[in-house]
Amino acid sequence: MFEYFYHEILRRTIISFGSLFNNIEIKHLDSSDDTVEIIKVPLAYGPQQKFLARLEQSPNLNKPVQITLPRMSFEFVGLQYDASRKVTTTQTFKSHAVGVTTAIRKTYMPVPYNMAFELSVYTKLNDDMLQIVEQILPYFQPAYTLSVNLVETLGEKRDIPVVIENITMSDNYEGDYKERRSLLYTIRFTAKTYLFGPVGDTASASRDLIKRVRVGYVQDDSSTPTRDLTYTVVPRATRSYDDNVVTNLAEDVGTTTNILRVNDSSGIDENTYIVIDNESIYVDRKEGNTLFTRRAQDNTLVASHVGGAAVNAITDADDALIEIGDDFGFDGTLL
Amino acid sequence: MVLNPFFQQGSPGEQSLVQDLINEQLRMYGVEVYYLPRQYITKNKVIREVIQSEFNNSYPIEAYVDNFEGYGENSVLLSKFGVQATNELKLIISKERFETYITPLTRNLPNIELATRPKEGDLIYFPLGDRLFEIKFVEHEKPFYQLQKNYVYELSCELFRAQDEILDTGIEEIDDTFNVEGNIRTFTLVGSGTTATAISGRVVSGAVNQIIVTSRGEKYNHPPAVAISSAPTGGTRATGISTLRDDIVNCDGTLIGEKVQGVFIENPGSGYIVNPGIVFVGVNTNPGVGAAATTRISDNTVGVVTISDGGGGYVSAPTVTFSAPGGLAGLGTTAQGIAVVSAAGTVSAIYLTHAGAGYTVAPTITLSAPDLGGSGEFIPTETVQVANNTSITAVVKTWNSVTNELNVSNVTGEFKPGDTIEGLESGASYQIRIAEDDNTVNKYPDNEEIQLASTDGILDFSESNPFGNP
Numbered sequence: 001m002f003e004y005f006y007h008e009i010l011r012r013t014i015i016s017f018g019s020l021f022n023n024i025e026i027k028h029l030d031s032s033d034d035t036v037e038i039i040k041v042p043l044a045y046g047p048q049q050k051f052l053a054r055l056e057q058s059p060n061l062n063k064p065v066q067i068t069l070p071r072m073s074f075e076f077v078g079l080q081y082d083a084s085r086k087v088t089t090t091q092t093f094k095s096h097a098v099g100v101t102t103a104i105r106k107t108y109m110p111v112p113y114n115m116a117f118e119l120s121v122y123t124k125l126n127d128d129m130l131q132i133v134e135q136i137l138p139y140f141q142p143a144y145t146l147s148v149n150l151v152e153t154l155g156e157k158r159d160i161p162v163v164i165e166n167i168t169m170s171d172n173y174e175g176d177y178k179e180r181r182s183l184l185y186t187i188r189f190t191a192k193t194y195l196f197g198p199v200g201d202t203a204s205a206s207r208d209l210i211k212r213v214r215v216g217y218v219q220d221d222s223s224t225p226t227r228d229l230t231y232t233v234v235p236r237a238t239r240s241y242d243d244n245v246v247t248n249l250a251e252d253v254g255t256t257t258n259i260l261r262v263n264d265s266s267g268i269d270e271n272t273y274i275v276i277d278n279e280s281i282y283v284d285r286k287e288g289n290t291l292f293t294r295r296a297q298d299n300t301l302v303a304s305h306v307g308g309a310a311v312n313a314i315t316d317a318d319d320a321l322i323e324i325g326d327d328f329g330f331d332g333t334l335l
Numbered sequence: 336m337v338l339n340p341f342f343q344q345g346s347p348g349e350q351s352l353v354q355d356l357i358n359e360q361l362r363m364y365g366v367e368v369y370y371l372p373r374q375y376i377t378k379n380k381v382i383r384e385v386i387q388s389e390f391n392n393s394y395p396i397e398a399y400v401d402n403f404e405g406y407g408e409n410s411v412l413l414s415k416f417g418v419q420a421t422n423e424l425k426l427i428i429s430k431e432r433f434e435t436y437i438t439p440l441t442r443n444l445p446n447i448e449l450a451t452r453p454k455e456g457d458l459i460y461f462p463l464g465d466r467l468f469e470i471k472f473v474e475h476e477k478p479f480y481q482l483q484k485n486y487v488y489e490l491s492c493e494l495f496r497a498q499d500e501i502l503d504t505g506i507e508e509i510d511d512t513f514n515v516e517g518n519i520r521t522f523t524l525v526g527s528g529t530t531a532t533a534i535s536g537r538v539v540s541g542a543v544n545q546i547i548v549t550s551r552g553e554k555y556n557h558p559p560a561v562a563i564s565s566a567p568t569g570g571t572r573a574t575g576i577s578t579l580r581d582d583i584v585n586c587d588g589t590l591i592g593e594k595v596q597g598v599f600i601e602n603p604g605s606g607y608i609v610n611p612g613i614v615f616v617g618v619n620t621n622p623g624v625g626a627a628a629t630t631r632i633s634d635n636t637v638g639v640v641t642i643s644d645g646g647g648g649y650v651s652a653p654t655v656t657f658s659a660p661g662g663l664a665g666l667g668t669t670a671q672g673i674a675v676v677s678a679a680g681t682v683s684a685i686y687l688t689h690a691g692a693g694y695t696v697a698p699t700i701t702l703s704a705p706d707l708g709g710s711g712e713f714i715p716t717e718t719v720q721v722a723n724n725t726s727i728t729a730v731v732k733t734w735n736s737v738t739n740e741l742n743v744s745n746v747t748g749e750f751k752p753g754d755t756i757e758g759l760e761s762g763a764s765y766q767i768r769i770a771e772d773d774n775t776v777n778k779y780p781d782n783e784e785i786q787l788a789s790t791d792g793i794l795d796f797s798e799s800n801p802f803g804n805p
Contacts, residue, residue: 012793022782027388028499030377035726035747036387037499039518041774042780046415052410056778062464063411063420064512068777073415075584108571122416124498126382147795157795177455177472181347252564252612264684277562277616282533306612308565308572 005198007151010115013193014076016148017117018045020139021072026131039070041132046073046120070123070132078116082192085112093195095154105154110194117162117189122182125173129183133167135185140164151196163190238298240275240312241321249276250289253305260291270315273297275312276305345482354486358429365397369460369509370453371502374446390458392444393504393693394437398459401425401489406583417779424461424492429455430485444573453488458495460509465659467502467512468492470703490553499745501730503716510716514733517744519776522756524765526739528648528705531674531682533655536638536696541566542603543573545631545691546613551594555579559615559623561598563630570606573594573630575599576686577615595626599673599686602639607632635660636690637670638696645681646705650753651678653703655685660693667693674702680768706755709765712736717760719743721750731758732776739765742776 021043028037048164057063091109123129143161150158165188166196173181212234216227246267253276260276265286268274276279280297296302338344370393377387406422413419433453439686442450452473459468474489490650497516504510537801543563552559561575579593595615604611615626637657646653652674660667670691677683682702691698713719713734719741721727725750734741757764772784 015785015788018781018785019794022785029375030387036377037518037745039499040744040780040782042518042774042777042782043785044417044779044781045785048413050413053413057418058411058420062466063418063494065497066468067416067419067422067517068497068516068518068779070498071416071779073417075399075415078685120415124385124496125379127379127384130382149793149795152792178491180471180496196619248565277614280623296476303616304612304614306564307563307616309562325632 003198007153007196007199009150009193009195010076010079012148012150013115013160013191014045014074014117016146016160017076017189017191018043018074019202020144020146020162021074021119021136024072024132024135026070026128028127029225039119041070041072042068042087043072043074046075046305060074068124070121070128072119072121072132074117074119076115078157080114080116082112084115085192085194095156104202107151107154108197110150110196113193113195115191115193116165117191119187120190121185121187126183129185133187136162140189146191148193150194153199154196156196157195159191163192164188167188217301233239235274235319235322237314237318237322238273238280239318241318241323242315244313244315244317245310246274247311249305249307249309249311251307253309255295255302257302258295260293262289262291262311265289265291268311273314275314276309277303278303279303280314345484346462347456350482350484350486353482353484354429354431356514357486358432361397361399361429361432361740365399366461366463367395368398368462369393369504369506370396370428371458371460371504371509372437372441372444372447372450372454373456373458374444375448375526376446387499389446389501389503391501391503392441393460393509394440394504396428396432396437398426398428398465398490401427410795412590418713420494421610422466422468422494424458424459424548426490427487428490430487433488453490459490459492460512462508465508467497467509469495486785491719501716501745507715511733513744514715514742515776517732517777519742519744519774520729520731520746520750521771521776522739522741522743522750522767523769523771524709524739524756525648525650525680525706526709526765528680529644529646529647529654530704531646531702532641532644533640533682533700533702535640535657535697535700537694538603538634538636538638538690540605540634541570541607541632542605542634542636542638542690543600543607543611543630544573544603544633544636544670544687546575546598546628547602547631548595548626548628549599550625551596552615552624553594555595555620555623555626557622558742559595559617560624561613561628562616563604563613564611566604566606566611567608571604573600573604573607573611574601575613576601577626593623595628597688598628599688600690601686603636603687603690633668633690633692635694636692637687637694640672640685640687640700642682642685644684645677646702647680648705648766648768649676649680649707650768651681653682653705656701656703657691658698658700660691660698661695668689670694670698672700680705706766709755709763711758712762712763712765713739713741713758713763717758719756721748721756722755722757722764724748736765739768741765 024041030036034242087109094106143163145159145161168186170184173280184185218225219228241266247262247264250261270285280300282290282294282297371390374389375385402425410422411420438450455692457470470490472491502513558577563573565572575598577598578596580596581593610630613628613630655672655674657670659669668691671689672687674682675684713731729743730745732742752767754767774780
């Protein structure tokens with residue numbers, strides 16, 4: 001029943017959340033309002049392996065000071081199902097598989113989850129704290145939306161609102177002198193993300209590409225109709241997918257001529273298509289190394305070509321390599 | 336008089352004897368620590384706090400370590416803000432020694448709030464373990480009025496929390512405590528640049544020596560490929576590389592994508608009899624339209640330029656100079672070219688903008704020198720600044736003349752690659768090659784990694800990151 005899958009959605013949301021706060025600066029001014037220091041507030045994901053932290057942050061055991069401030073850390077602290085965003089479970093959606101142009105991928109609708117985050121800010125000076133908080137809060141009204149590429153294999157981008165929930169301010173300046181003052185603000189956020197299940201992969205093009213379309217016309221309405229006319233259309237490649245260079249142009253070609261001279265026409269058949277640069281050209285007939293053609297086929301633009309330009313032949317091999325999403329030279333939007 | 340007049344309850348002589356005995360004990364059983372008074376440079380009003388402090392002086396003093404059994408257990412803890420050491424120290428110093436030795440020396444220092452007693456906020460450098468402690472509390476009545484007087488101060492200390500304080504006592508073992516802590520930035524400077532060299536041949540007949548863009552076209556999202564007619568049999572086909580620019584506005588005021596700026600000649604080819612045709616072939620989808628160019632051919636031009644030594648330390652592209660054509664004086668055209676600099680600071684390619692004419696021998700090619708390395712050695716705690724810009728300064732933490740890495744803190748502006756950085760005290764002067772944003776010395780900050788991870792296919796920032804990209 002269960003198969004392995006891992007889209008790294010939670011990790012991606014954590015990184016996206018962190019990237020909101022990784023470029024906050026604070027500035028110190030002296031009494032004459034000149035800048036005496038600009039600090040980019042260090043940010044890190046709070047939880048980490050204990051031995052790694054010790055190794056990295058106090059490699060020679062003796063830590064000369066307690067800590068360097070200011071610092072910010074963020075942490076993923078909770079996960080809760082969000083019923084208000086639930087959609088029908090049986091719905092699926094399909095997508096071109098990213099990177100595999102001959103396949104379609106399919107998945108069921110995701111399940112909505114709220115990820116709880118805590119952003120903690122620790123500073124030595126109250127002034128620093130106020131600078132940091134004031135640079136964060138105006139962006140959340142109360143949500144700031146991130147566009148996250150949640151499932152890479154589907155290329156599925158979702159807008160994830162990050163909603164500010166509450167702010168806890170802690171400044172324990174009171175009390176005896178055994179405890180030092182420690183300024184710590186904790187801002188809680190909720191990221192409304194979606195968790196996707198396994199993605200079905202139809203890797204083979206043969207199952208998903210329409211290879212032939214047949215339309216039958218029937219004249220009468222008898223109970224046993226027979227087709228009077230049948231049209232059959234086989235899609236053909238309009239590009240040279242296999243980059244099959246059969247020859248080169250023997251001379252420069254302008255945009256007005258239909259007669260092309262090539263170095264060797266033996267690899268080009270009559271009544272086939274060739275592609276030079278980005279222009280698709282139909283070869284009506286050939287005489288020796290001279291081709292009599294129709295220019296600018298399949299919605300391509302007529303263009304000049306220089307002598308020596310590669311001539312690609314479109315063959316059956318290209319038909320077999322047609323990619324999903326190919327519009328076969330038709331314009332219009334592919335839905 | 337309510338007390339018994341026949342008992343003195345501590346005469347000055349007795350008090351002085353006790354003080355002397357205590358001083359002697361401290362000298363015998365104590366540890367030599369350094370007392371660093373805080374100099375308050377900038378104080379914030381209303382929200383009362385010192386936002387800028389300096390510790391420029393240190394005074395050795397004997398102190399008895401009260402917690403002689405050590406710091407106590409579990410003094411290092413992992414918090415959400417990284418590893419924190421919470422070591423605490425209780426030191427006992429002589430009251431008399433402080434008042435007769437440290438007070439007179441610190442009284443007249445600038446920006447000292449109080450010099451008569453050890454005070455909270457000052458630092459103690461504890462040599463055992465090379466640590467810096469901050470005084471949290473000064474207890475002055477313990478033991479309680481022996482012979483009607485107090486003789487010692489008990490200093491409750493905890494490890495210092497660093498930020499951007501300047502520690503410049505002149506004693507290296509104290510000043511280097513801060514080398515790995517604090518908000519540090521690292522610059523890699525151009526150590527020793529070497530000039531790149533290149534050679535080229537000569538094309539005797541029929542080379543493309545110039546490509547003139549006649550129409551820039553529009554809507555290019557990627558530099559189009561350049562196709563040049565092949566040369567007649569026996570010749571070599573010329574090749575070129577196009578470049579784009581995006582700041583040209585059409586006559587009607589519209590700005591339509593990027594346009595072709597120019598075409599560099601990668602290989603001038605040979606054997607052409609007439610000017611070959613040239614077309615731009617768009618790459619990718621929506622490749623752009625309309626660019627056109629013409630070519631010129633000439634005999635005796637410069638051939639393909641080969642880099643014989645990429646050099647090093649280049650921050651920007653050097654100028655490329657070709658020797659003038661030989662032959663009759665005043666005849667021929669000198670070739671021109673441009674260089675491309677790799678991320679590593681070497682020259683990776685040289686292209687021709689004009690292949691020249693009239694060369695009777697292969698030209699010699701001269702590339703301008705990079706910043707041939709800086710000079711001098713930076714001194715820790717000195718101020719450095721961007722050349723001729725007093726508003727962008729920093730304070731040197733460490734300088735490694737082998738790796739050319741300079742660690743600085745208290746940065747007041749943006750140091751960019753290519754800027755020349757000068758030491759105000761040492762006179763050292765180097766050019767910046769790489770300016771790290773993150774603190775790479777103290778391993779806590781992860782800002783850059785988070786940014787890199789998020790831009791690596793996770794976040795769609797077509798709407799831009801409101802917080803900017805670090």
